[in-house]
Amino acid sequence: MRTYIVEDEKPALQRLQNMLTEIPEIDIIGSTASGREAIVEIDTLQPELLLLDIHLSDMSGLDVLQLITSTPAVIFTTAYNQYAVQAFELRAVDYLLKPFSRERLQEAISRVREKKTTPEALKELFAQWQPPANYLTRFASRVGDKITMFTDDEVVYFTSESKFVYACLEEHRYLLNYTLSQLETRLDPEKFFRIHRSSIVNLNYVRKIEADSSGGYTITTLGRRPANLSVSRTAGKVLRNKLGW
Template sequence: MRTYIVEDEKPALQRLQNMLTGIPEIELIGSAANGKDAIVEIDALQPDLLLLDIHLSDMSGLDVLQLITHKPAVIFTTAYDQYAVQAFEFRAVDYLLKPFSQERLQEAISRVRGKQTAPDALKELFAQWQPPASFLTRFASRVGDKITMFTDDEVVYFTSESKFVYACLEEHRYLLNYTLSQLETRLDPEKFFRIHRSSIVNLNYVRKIEADSSGGYTITTLGRRPVNLSVSRTAGKALRNKLGW
């Protein structure tokens, strides 16, 4: 089973490599210490199994899964149990909390061989976990082998065009692998507001709001290149209530 490791801590990488050498069916074909390198190599090498740390230096392991085109079986390895819910959404084969034993690793790999997921284990983590108030704050956009990273504070608005969703910054816009509905539920509601079925605005970039002839509103954004965004009637009422006017 051709296996690739993504792990940003060298001691943890070496330990995992040593554990895997004792499993005959595993063939280690590579490793990466950051998300950008991992994305390029995973798509090039096309491993059967990906052992993926969630907490990386440049992006999360979940971002890596969003951006790769090759889709291997995935076993998450992490010291942070708060990611169990997202792992469940990605249908991970298993979710190993560090430090884990050789036996626990072997059990996870056995699941891969049997093409089984581990819903019971993940559901148990889900039931025990009380989610913190955490929101999407970092984004990664991939075009070919180029990956651009940016934060939510840089985003003026998100827009949907022809089934594609873009994050629009002041100078550029970047394609994202999210739907607007997903973004709406995972962005900080104190900063972002769904103003239309096709757009979400960063309230910190709103310069003015004006009523229009259709009964809706138009938002003009801040910045060197102001943009006018339509606000639906329903969203306009909710926005007025939120802003207190």
């Protein structure tokens, strides 16, 4: 199986290569630490299997997958679990959380061999490793001596400005003691989606999504005071698929 690796950490790359050499059917045809170089080489070499890290130095592995024209089976390898929903919606065969064992890698490659890539199979796999739901549903924001309580259903979107994170409701916004990355991992993914490095939107408040001139998208929210929110190119494609638009 012709295999290409995209990994920007040398120790992780070496470890992965060592594990792959123990699997007889794997033929490593190339590797790179650069997302941009990966796009060119993947389309040139046409691998059957792509092992793809998500956090690269020059771009996201999710963007790489969006920009290649070839269609290898894809196994994501990453230390971050918050991208799993996007990975599976992009039809990844598997999602390996670092550090993973030889046995877990072999299991992922077996899935490629057995072509377990149907939506039903991916949903089953996602359910196997996804931790039990314990999502944030209530928030408290303190300003001076006043504490305001609200629920996740009231939040239209979360935004980050100058290192501060705010929950934006229809009438007011409230300062929170969370980072967006923390919120992304602790909010219900069926209800909330990170559309940009600076914002997470409540899907129940999405009125419309439109392509813009930069290649990304813009969301308009519902409510008495609609907001226009920027959506990254990769997130926009996943979001449209998620919403069935």
